[in-house]
Amino acid sequence: MTLPPLCEAFVLHFGEMGSRWGINRTVGHIYAVLFIAEKPLCADDIVERLGVSRSNVSMGLKELQNWNLLRQRPIPGDRREFFTTPDDIHAIVRTLVDERKKREIDPTLTVLRELLMQTPGTPEEQHAQARLKDMYELIELLTNWYADVQKLETERLIQLLSLGSKVVKVLEMKDRLFTLPGGRGHSATQNAKD
Amino acid sequence: MTLPPLCEAFVLHFGEMGSRWGINRTVGHIYAVLFIAEKPLCADDIVERLGVSRSNVSMGLKELQNWNLLRQRPIPGDRREFFTTPDDIHAIVRTLVDERKKREIDPTLTVLRELLMQTPGTPEEQHAQARLKDMYELIELLTNWYADVQKLETERLIQLLSLGSKVVKVLEMKDRLFTLPGGRGHSATQNAKD
DNA sequence: CTATATTTTCAGAAAATACTGAATTTTGAG
DNA sequence: CTCAAAATTCAGTATTTTCTGAAAATATAG
Structure with missing residues (x-):
């Protein structure tokens, strides 16, 4: 793996986490590398950074594409396919x-x-x-x-x-404002279901 | 696997799902069996229902206990350990x-x-x-x-x-009620952060 | 304390999964 | 259309994970 220490640490951790979530480690590595990359990468860029076989990268990219997690970014004058993760x-x-x-x-x-x-x-x-x-x-x-x-x-x-659970406070306030005195509580949250 | 068809279908599906979430298939089966059981089961009950080895069940139960997902229910006059999943x-x-x-x-x-x-x-x-x-x-x-x-x-x-996103409507209403005319919008949600 | 029932551990076998390199297919520039 | 670059496929291999049976440890009734 030929990555600066900070990047390598992230890539390794991401792969480890992925493997606990039913995603194969290498696929996790590939996504991590793409996620932190400054510019779109082609398969060989990933091979170089991770030190795994070209075919493995090919399969990993395909898997990630099936998950809709990649964007393809053609680079004019270059026949290879370049990938990024969404910016957001x-x-x-x-x-x-x-x-x-x-x-x-x-x-x-x-x-x-x-x-x-x-x-x-x-x-x-x-x-x-x-x-x-x-x-x-x-x-x-x-x-x-x-x-x-x-x-x-x-x-x-x-x-x-x-807001988290503070929303509940707002709902309680709504209750207080709109429930007739003596009426049953929480009417707001009950009615809001419709 | 010696289970009524309905139970078997559930157990198999649950195992399959578990294995996609980094939980080994058999552990998923064990949990499913316990989840739908009418009464607490001991390890041998599970062996009988799933047809896996006693040692495998032992390891699976241990795993589930490490996840805090089981309740132990001693049965008077029986030395064996009985397990259930929480009712809720x-x-x-x-x-x-x-x-x-x-x-x-x-x-x-x-x-x-x-x-x-x-x-x-x-x-x-x-x-x-x-x-x-x-x-x-x-x-x-x-x-x-x-x-x-x-x-x-x-x-x-x-x-x-x-309520789902209807909460947003309530927040907007709160905004309308408490924001001075001409004031900036969404003040309620912004203030509520503190 | 002894005998036995029960559970746990663990080394090796079996199964599932991941990885590779060679061969094949696809792509697109000329 | 041709050719070479690039991508993909896949059969075989390597690695990892899961499972088992036998042995060991633990617990409890008597």
Whole structure:
């Protein structure tokens, strides 16, 4: 690996993290190198920096392209293909989440839905279905939340996340303002669901 | 695998998903079996259901215990150890997120912090640091948000998530109510940061 | 304390995954 | 169209990870 120490440390750590998330180490290295690169790189640039085989880099780039995580940047007068990561890290994370959702969450929801449609033959299966239902509903809650806030432009999303649980205070205030004295509490949050 | 079809389908899918998330397939199977079981199971119950070796189950259970994902439930008059998953799936997911944060996010933040302290020797390293800073700040935003909403009790958290981006509407309303006419917009969200 | 049931450890086998170099295919300049 | 540069594929090899059975350790009933 022929990288300045600071870059190498980052690349190695990123590869390590990737491998804990079902992404192969080398693919993690490749993405890390592209992420910190000053300019678009071609496959051979990556071979040089990482010291892995050309074919390995080729497969890694393909994998990253399947994840929609790369931008191709043609350089005039050069036949080789050059790659960068998106400049905006928020865009990178959005893509990452979208792709994982598509590959892992959506199929899981489909399976759970199918299993919940079946008629349980035994009390054992009936109990299993109840558990699956809990899981289904939680995953749905989380993905619906994500689908919803994902539509926000990045600035607004950052604002919202910065607030954290303080949002709850604002909701309580709304409750206080709009709930008739003596009325049931939290009406704002309950109504807002529609 | 000696499980009713519905259970088997779930267990297999869960194992598959686990293996994409850096959790070994069998450990996923073990957790799935425990998750849908009607009563606490001992290691041999799992051996019987999954058809893997006793030692493999032993290692898998240990792994799951290291993740804090199991509850031990002694059965009077039986020397064997019996296990269940927590009843509340929200608790399970909280634990899962907490543990992953501890193992993956926190060390990453430490590494990034260290690398950002270094004095860059070259323009290349300087540019890398700028990228790392973007990444650091985004991860911090997300983990701070999580640390904050995690404190909410489950009911409140569900309310908040159900709202999704509608929260923004409430914030805008707050803005309208409390910002003096002619004042700059979004003051509510900006102030709430303190 | 002894005998036995239960769990854990671990070295080696088996399986899965990643990597390479050589061969093939694709691309585009001339 | 031709040719060489570039990219991709893939069969075989290397590495890593997972799994097993046998042995060791631990726990508890009597």
